[in-house]
Amino acid sequence: MALPSSPFTSKASAFHIPAESNPPCSLLQKHPSQSLLSGCKNMENLKQIHAQFIKFGLHNTHFGLSKLVGFCALSPYGDSNYALLIFDAIENPTEILWNTIIHGYALSSNPELALEFYVKMVSLGNYPNSYTFPSLFKSCKKLMAAQIGKQVHGCVLKLGLDSYVHIHTSIINMYAQIGELGHARQVFEKSSFRDAVSFTALIGGYVSRGCLDEARVLFDGIPVRDVVSWNAMISGYAEVGRFGEALSLFENMWKLNVTPNESTLVSVLSACARSAGLQLGKRVDSWINRNGLDSNPRLANALVDMYAKCGEIDTARSLFDGMEVKNIVSWNVMIGGHTHVSEYKEALAVFRHMQLERVEPNDVTFLNILPACAQMGALDMGRWIHVYINKNCHHLQNSSVWTSLIDMYAKCGSIESAKQVFFGLETKSLSSWNVMISGLAMHGNAHGAIDLFSKLIEEGIEPDDVTFVGLLSACSHGGMVELGRLHFSSMVQDYKIQPKLPHYGCMIDLLGRAGLFDEAKSLLACMDIEPDGAIWSSLLGACRIHGNLELGEYAACSIFKLDPNNHGAYVLVSNIYAGAGRWNDVARIRTMLNDNGLKKVPGCTSIELDSVVHEFLVSDRTHPQSEDIYRMLDEIDRRLEMAGHVPNTSEVHYDMDEEWKEGILSQHSERLAIAFGLISTKPGTTLRIVKNLRVCGNCHSATKLISKIFNREIIARDRNRFHHFKDGCCSCMDYW
């Protein structure tokens, strides 16, 4: 096999190469150390190549140095400090070297250094040329420095360089992205040549302002469109949620045989993801496979996201599991995918996996994982994230993360920690006020929620509809009829906020619980939207408390029209019949339930221990420590009995609560979780449990006693609210 001849043997040695002159390129391009640069993927490698350059004397040539500096300054694998090190050692850098360094800084996260170096370059007597200015405009754009940009534009005109196509386009791009669309348009129209690139630069300005129709007119006017023009338009439509137009444009592009590239496919898959476009998404997937692009990390991420958002979580998961290289986006995609379809346990598992692989989470990770912690009551995990953020994210700008943290603490039962985060915030976003108010409401601290609302008003912040949901639910949980009415009418009259379903829901719940059925009915009658199942359910619940048979039947019928399989409604209406002694009707409902084969949502309670969430179903024996748990259950029963607790077995026959027919009361899921908590934690530790259904009356009174007997604070979240059990009492004052 013939080896390629070295440029420095025989023929090459005929050339005399002076140290400071540029040798013929043809020779150097063939040199092994030269071709190594194009395959260089990290700085270690670069330093070896640098050594080779020195060995062959290339470090004395501006050509060789330009190549080295170019890699260090421009490559994503480079290192601008190393570039500067080489650059500073050069006695008289050429314009090319200056341009390379300036370009490198323009691409970096410190684009102001590009401008600094430009000033230095000129002050040392070098002349900027057509290669210098595009980097300067890019820097101005990144810095949003309109004034400096205009000054640099002035320099270009003075030097007569404005007709260079690269400069011309970078000026349009700068003005377009900096909010000076008029200037961009002017430069564009004054010039004699307009190609796809300059068109697209201008289009970008319209797109970033959301002016898609103006952008489209320009796009349609491009003489010869290239793939980037298509991408700009497609991603523009996708960005503002005009998915149909984004996707039909993509179909057009496909028909015209323009080959999509990575950017096109990423934008299209994201549009599919956000518009449930599974069919097209699958076609794109198979195209990606056919063209061997399936190992492209960005495309793989986009595919996982698309499948997850289109409901094919299992396809998404198997793609994710099969990915050889996972980056932070991959993990976030996957965690978000599970959260999106309410698979919170899976989301937490993926996050734990990510921790084990030592992948650093970022703000998007937190925004995806914190709601899963909140849902599952995974307080330890939530705390870990909070500590992590305090330790590692000093420059966290994303206020939503703080809001999510407050929400997580509140929903995990740690309202004190929620308050600490909230009051520690320097700037409080409206959402942070909102989650804090709802959090206090959830915990039954109605006065706290109402006080906080007053504070918000005092600070001159305008509340929104979400604020009022929290406020009204506080009134409802606290049974504050007068205040509820007041705030409801103030919302409409003073703040011009149209009540939505949740607002009506709170009011009807409030009025119903207080037995004010006439007022509840007239509110129902004047609603401008159809009441939903939740509203009828709270009315039905109120009817049960007050034994209102007639309205209860009506509410139940309304629920069955909307949702014939609503198990809870059958139970409630049956309880109303039982209370009125209408045993035939009780039996009739029970038969209906059986005949319809209605499956209730099984009651499930979870408790977190050392960042692991343990879930229990009624009479569950699947837990590895089941034996110990049941031993503890017996102990609890024994001590409850000693304390005089009488299980309400006589009522079980007719008072069908939500865990009706699920067997022995003392094996309800919350009892198992509490028993597990008691044997797994040190005496005195607060137990936090999360139940998916409303807590039953029996367990409620039992838990009150347990808190006293075992001297434990027990914080229980049920479907509606929190119960803080302490010293034999519950914070809900038996009102839930």
Added chain:
DNA sequence: ATAGGGTTAG
């Protein structure tokens, strides 16, 4: 040899 437009997760 160094220079222009579009790019993903919430």
